[in-house]
Amino acid sequence: MKTRRDYRESLGGLWSGRTDILIGTQMIAKGLDVPNVTLVGVVNADTAFHVPDFRAAERTFQLITQVAGRAGRGPRGGRVVVQSFNPHHYAVAAAAAYDFEGFVAREVEMRRDLGYPPFARLVRVVVLGTNEKRAREAAERFAGKLRAFLSVEDALLGPAPAPIYRLKGRYRMHLLLKTKDLAALRERLLKLAQAVSRPLQALIDVDPVNMM
Known part of the structure; x- marks a missing residue:
């Protein structure tokens, strides 16, 4: 999708049922509210861990939870499948369990120990x-x-x-x-x-x- 029109047409296809599968980047993780989406897959969910940024875990957690929120908005419910090479990482595990408080506790502990914001x-x-x-x-x-x-x-x-x-x-x-x-x-x-x-x-x- 390169233009707003492309975006509207793709989402319109999902809404009308003409489109069964939509493949995209993080662009489709936010603001997508289509009741008949029952399955969401996240490929290489831990890619952000390889970016030299102290917010990598936070961004991974946000991405997974945002994408997961696209499924099951209708009466049929939904399922989320996450592919990860590091499934035991606290960000991936917390996102899979929808454990916001658990993630925040681990993230705050890490940032305090290493001197990252909000502690510096x-x-x-x-x-x-x-x-x-x-x-x-x-x-x-x-x-x-x-x-x-x-x-x-x-x-x-x-x-x-x-x-x-x-x-x-x-x-x-x-x-x-x-x-x-x-x-x-x-x-x-x-x-x-x-x-x-x-x-x-x-x-x-x-x-x-x-x-x-």
């Missing part, structure tokens, strides 16, 4: 440049200078190549800062970013949504 603030710094060596060296300098201002409760990971290492002709190195006192570091971060000489560039993303 995250700042992602991405250093970009068309020259790979210079981008790496600039990221290392940035990290070295930043560490001088960190407290014992702060943690700095990296620099390391970003998961998407090269984008639009520019190499990307990133750092991840975990801190409980962002206000104390905000000005330092801005000054360090401004000190990165062109054509290199340093981007600061507070509480990043995308870790790629």
Whole structure:
């Protein structure tokens, strides 16, 4: 489906009964309310676990529960089949059991132990440049200078190549800062970013949504 019209036609087919099977991406996980859907399958449900993001378990749990909610909305009931290579992972197991409280308890415990939100603030710094060596060296300098201002409760990971290492002709190195006192570091971060000489560039993303 590439357009809104395609989307409407596909859903219309389900509603009218012309379509028996609909295959799609996460796009069909939300807002689909068709009473005659009695079977939903989730293929490779744990794919998100391989994404370097602390929210991977949360997103997997959300996806499975959202998709599961598409089945059984009519009088005939429904069934959900989930394919997973790690069925004992707490996110998959909790989603299969529809155990929201159990999932939240495990997720909160993990984030507290590792110092992730809501127990700390995250700042992602991405250093970009068309020259790979210079981008790496600039990221290392940035990290070295930043560490001088960190407290014992702060943690700095990296620099390391970003998961998407090269984008639009520019190499990307990133750092991840975990801190409980962002206000104390905000000005330092801005000054360090401004000190990165062109054509290199340093981007600061507070509480990043995308870790790629």
